[in-house]
Amino acid sequence: MPYRHFSDLDADVRARAARIRLAVFDVDGTLTDGGLFVGEDGHETKVFHVHDGLGLKRLHENGVQVAIVTARISHPVTLRAEELGIEHLYQGQQDKRACVLEIIDALGLTPDEAAFVGDDLPDLAPMRMVGLAVAVADAHPTVAEHAHYVTRRAGxxxxxxEACDLILAAQGKADAELERWL
Structure with missing residues (x-):
């Protein structure tokens, strides 16, 4: 069973994840390892993990809206969001909390129905107001302290x-969704 590591999940975390209808992800340090590759011409390159991309797509296919909220503006992020079909992309957001609240409101949701996955201090404000706060394994210690769940894998x-799988497992969709791949 690929989701067995969620079988011993804290009941509170499971209940929080079961309510999620919107999952919001930071980029640098969360969807990437935080490294920035800048060429001499000033163009930026980022490395994204394909497993993360499939997880984001699976969330969307299972009725969970996906959003990206990041403080930086990066063309590679735009391209990756387009490739994954992510409609809710917000770059250049210095106030991530306000941005996440706007998304929640626009979708007719409540903060308890949203998750935020992050890694560093600018992610604390949105993490503290959503129903499920997830920190990546290599998050800043203060961020990890404020998370409901800390992943085993690094940003x-x-x-x-892992965050996507957690949500799908808590909602009872993981096993049925897995059948389509078998």
Whole structure:
């Protein structure tokens, strides 16, 4: 059973994840390992993990809205969001909490129905107001302290996929969704 590591999940975390209708992800340090590759021409390159991408797509296919909220503006992020079919992309957001609240409101949801996955201090405010706060394994210690769940995997190395799998497992969709791949 690929989701057995969620079988001993804290009941509170499971209940929080079961309510999620919107999952919001930071980029640098969460969907990537935090490294920035900048060429001499000033163009930026990022490395995304394919497992994370499939996790984001699976969430969407199972009725959970997916959003990306990041403080930086990056063309590679735009391309990746387009490739994954993510409609809710917000770059250049210095106030991530306000941005997440706007998304929640626009979708007619409540903060308890949202999750935020992050890694560093700018992610604390949105994490503290959502129903499920997830920190990646290599998150800043203060961020990890404020998370309901800390992934086993590091940012950019499958942490986002783990968060997606957690939500699907808590909602009872993981096993049925897995059948389509067997």
């Amino acid at each position: 950019g190395h499958g942490a986002a996929r």
